[in-house]
Amino acid sequence: MNRVTIVNLAGHAWHVEDAGVQSLDTWLDQARTRLATDPDRDELMLDFERAIADRLEHLAPGERDVVTASQVDDVLAALGTVEPAHDTERIDIDPDAEDAGATIPMAASAAPGPGEQSWRDRRLYRLTGEDALLAGVCSGLAAYLRLDVTVIRVAVVVLTILTSGAGIIAYIVMALIVPEARSPEQRAEALGTGRTAEEMLARARAQASPALATLGSIITRAVRALVVLTRWVLLAAIWLLLAGWALTIGWLVLDPDSLLDLFDAGTSAWLVGLWVTCIAWIPFALLLAIERGVAAVSRRADERRTSRPARIAVSSAWVVSLVVAVLGMFAIPASHSTELAGLSDGRTTVEVDGERFCIDAEHSEIYDGSCSDQHELSRWQELPQEPSQPSEPTEPVEAS
């Protein structure tokens, strides 16, 4: 199935296959740039449109209903490449009657191409497509800075190593922020209007030395492998987190008391479960977002881009979780046992609900008061060897 677009050429509507429309766009765009210095550019552009329409008129009546891409290509091939008149190498035939136009030609062909502009006129876009490795950030930068794309990639890799990975974050941020050059106009803007992307990239390829090209392909493979590896690590972390959360919830369901002991007496298991879920969600959503980001910059993942509602849902749930987790710290008080000072001989002072005890882990003994109050040491209670004892106070005091 081929989609068809209605195109207005010199006042006539044509049904043209989308691929043909693209060719037309590219050709007309290139013509416009090549005629950048021609005073009659606008009129010439109309003339070209008329010439295309005129040639389309000459197709057999049946073929005219929908103009195919190959018919468009034939017509454009017949029109040829647009060559500005002053670029024509001319033999200076009559030096006495030299006109204004005749003085330009040699200088014009020596100067940079007619559409070539300074970097001020270029815009930073991502150049996706054939020559993009991931999200086209490097090829866009290369076009913007007029450098070989391999040079940029080497720089990015070196910087990433030197900054222990910050380069990857910078890349992802740029991939998300820098717009993609979609239309031919945007591509022209990205490249400096003088060139189409194809010309620019062909030039870059032609300029690249074989060594640079080899280096480029090594980097290409390394980056692809790194992306795949990163995604596996992230996915593994996500599953581990999920497993950890499931285990915690399972623990809460099967043996609530042992877990609830960590919190104030009377804290509901549901509340603790919610809190644990929220705590787990914070890194989970973050990892998920990073994984999606990495997936988005690797080109093949384009088709399964995360939908906007899904992204909004995940990020708002993340914010809610953050709020709940922080509130939970205050709202769900853990039992107030505070380690005050650990001593080198294995004794630790703890404060449990306002009272101080000294725990001697080495001898499994607990004393009243701080461990530093040596003179007031009074034997309080010997720790039982059995884990649970009915005579114990409700607050669990554990020697660690």
Next chain:
Amino acid sequence: MTESDPFRSVRRGLLELAVLTALAPGRLYAAEILERLADTPFATQEGTLYPLLGKLRRDGLLDHEWEESDSGPPRKYHRLTDAGRERRTQLDAYWQDLATTLESLGAPR
């Protein structure tokens, strides 16, 4: 007519004379000019011809007028101005002069 054709620059230099000559008998529109040149060494395409016609018009050598066409968009007919006619005569004479010079250069002493 490949890019590496060694005579290409010569033809390109003479294209202006060829166009002016093709228009000498009377007005033509662009497609007709291309048709005239098609079977000659000066065969060219719209991409080259249109900007050249624009330049010749700016130099005051050509003039154009619009005319409705039975099939397709209106046509732009080009015709030589007096200056164009004069330029053609000069170029033609100069070309003959060059040809004669080349001949005499190669003549045995």
